[in-house]
Amino acid sequence: MSRNRDIAESESLEIVGDTKQKTSNKDVEQKGAKQEPECKTDLADQTYYLPRRYIIQVFLACASVGMTGLLDETMIAVALPLIASDLNTGSQISAVATAYFITSTACQMLYGRISDIWSRKSVLLSLLFILFIGNLASSLAQTFTQILVFRAIVGIGGGGIGTVGQIIVSDVVSLRQRGKYQGILGSSVALANGVGPIIGGALAGTSSDGWRWIFRLELPLAVLSAAAVIFFMPLKPVEGSILNKLAKVDWIGAALALLGTTTLVLGITWGGSEYPWSSGHVIGTLVAGGVSSILFILWEWKGAALPLMPLHIYKNRVVIGGIATHTLNGFLTVVQVFYLPTFYQTVYGYSAVKSGAMILPIVLVQTAISTLSGIIITLTGRYRELILSGWAIWTIGLGLITTFNANTSLAKQIGYSLIVGLGVGQTFQPSLVAIQGAVERREMAVITSVRMFVRNLGGTIGLAIAGTVVNVMFRSHLKSLNLPADVYEAIIDNPVVARESVDAATLGQIIEGYRRGFRVVFIILVAVSGLALILAALLMVNYSLHRDDDAELKEKAKKLLEEKKAKKKGHDDEQKGANGGL
Structure with a gap:
């Protein structure tokens, strides 16, 4: 008998779709979380287990939306130089990426709960609109400040698209089957990570301001994605007045989350690059971020009627393990996507297009393995073994990348990247299934949002640390070469010009300085991946992916679809009758 059936014999659990939930105070650790008293503010249930043909069209719409958001993020990476x-x-260009991640991370905590309140579809369309406006403005930017502000706006929209898409998939597919579909959705993520740098490099290389076409390309993609959401997502609406929905939002928690995340990330980003770590700017923002974060936790614990982040979900070890490893996953993934192409451009002199293409070995393997991992979870109901082997392989692959030098062959560059992709593909989607299975259904959107929040936070921190390491080490090495002041400043502003402004011997020394900086970054990635492996081994245990009300929910969805069809047919018949009577 499954663990969840044991729970059903001892307790009266929530049947999604009912208006009330009766709970007991008994421990339900088998299901991954303790039952908590009902929230003061009721939420409409949006679970809607659809037949296969509807699932496919919803999945394709989610994949389209996800690709739009991720292409925006990854195309820009290779175009930064x-x-x-x-x-x-110059070296400040990393702030363009940081601006995007600050807003996407700061707003991430809101997406799950707001989609509970307003409905998944309306929130997703709003995010696509923000993405459209931000990219339109970015394509017209004339100054560094403008591009920073506009990319920050894009981050608000782009940051939530993937999160809400994952929540929608979880609404329409049962937990056990979810692994297969989310694995395939993960493949679209991997594909965007692979083709994004190639497309970005090709567009950016067309002219001196060819990078603007990256933002222009996003405009029709956003429109097409919005059309897919409108016409191919038969999701449940959420009833209620606007005022009632506004009253449900945890505004104080949202403000504290935005303030805490923004100031923390700014402090980490500034430290060691813009300002010394001991400066008032860095210390002030870090202290403000720490205090805001503490206040946020206290408010979510004692003050919020409908918390953005219910603290009781952290009583489960799988949730803790999933959140911790997702933070490290974000650190690793974002640094790889942004800094591997830059590494290939500056150290090996590859073109923007070729540098982007060098990510493909990771992506192609990740795509296949992500899909296969989802299928394995559906067949076996287990995820722990996939996660552990994934982290182990990822660590080995990164360790091999640290050996790159001026004489490393192209075959080794590709081969080591294939190993990294094999590990990445086994970690991302399986751990999402794990944490969703560790909480009650009513917290599914929230835990998905929190998972993306910590992943983005990890990515933002990773970008800041990697950028600081490379810049500090490169500047130090460059000063030792005693170059003319104008040449020094030109190379700092744009390292690519070094290939045109110095002799071959000096160029070799400059490249060596960059390679040393990147090698330290890669060593840091190995340590981070190894830490994730240890945490996963200690915390990520297998829970049952079966839930007793799955069959009932499928039947309810079937009946609801039949009712909608009958209603539509009746309406069409009335229209025909009215037209015939004219």
Whole structure:
């Protein structure tokens, strides 16, 4: 007998779709979480287990939306050196990526609960609109400040698209089957990570301001994605007045989350690059972020009627393990996507397109393994073994990448990347299934949102640390070469010009300085991946992915669809009758 059936014999659990939930105070650890008293503010249930043909069209719409958001994020990565050259921003260009991640991370905590209140579809369409406006403005930016502000706006929309898409998939598919569908959805994520840098490099390389076409391309993609959401997502609406929905939002928690995340990330980003770690700017923002975060936790614990982040979910070890490893996953993934192409451009002299293509070995393997992992979870109901082997392989692959030097062959560069992709594909989607299975259904959207929040936070921290390490080490090495002041400043502003402004011997020394900085970054990635492996081994245990009300929910969805069809048929018949009577 499954663990969940044991729970059903001892307790009266929530049947999704009912208006009330009766709970007991007994421990239900088998299901992954303790039952908590009902929230003061009721939420409409949006679970809607659809037949296969509807699932496929919802999945394709989610994949389209997810690709739009991720292409926006990854296309820009390989174009950063070219943007730096066009806008004369130099080493500050990493702030463009950081601006996006600050807003996408700061707002991430809101997406899950707001989609509970307003409905998944309306929130997703709103995010696509913000993405559209931000990219339109970015394509017209004339200064470094403008591009920073506009990319921050894009981050608000782009940051939530993937999160809400994952929540929608979880609404329409049972937990056991979810592994297969989310694995395939993870493949679209991997595909965007792979083709994004190639497309971005090709567009950016067309002219000195070719990078603007990256943002222009996002405009029709956003429109097409919005059309897919409108016409191919037969999701449940959420009833209620706007005022009632506004009253349900945890505004104080949202403000504290935004303030805490923004100031923490700014402090980490500034430290060691813009300002010394001992400066008032860095210390002030870190202290403000720490205090705001503490106040946020206290408010969510004692003050919020409908918390953005219910603290009781952290009583479960799988949730703790999933959140911790997702933070590290974000650190690793974002640094890989942003800094591997830059590494290939500066150290090996590859073009923007070729540098982007060098991510493909990771992506192609990740795509296949992500899909296979989802199928394995559906067949076996187990995820722990996949997660552990994934982290182990990822660590080995990164360790091999640290050996890259000026003489490393292209075959080794590709081969080591294939190993990394094999590990990445086994960690991302299986751990999502794990944490969703560790909480009650009513917390599914929240835990999915929190998972993306910590992943983005990890990515933001990773970008800041990697950028600081590379810049500090490169500047130190460059000073030791005693270059003319104008050449030194030109190379700092845009390292690519070094290939055109110095002799071959000096160029070799400059490249060696960059390679040393990147090697330290890769060593840090190995340590982070190893830590994730240890945490996963200690905390990520297998829970049952069966829930007793799955069959009932499928039947309810079937009946609801039949009722909608009958209603539509009746309406059409009335229209025909009315037209015939004219």
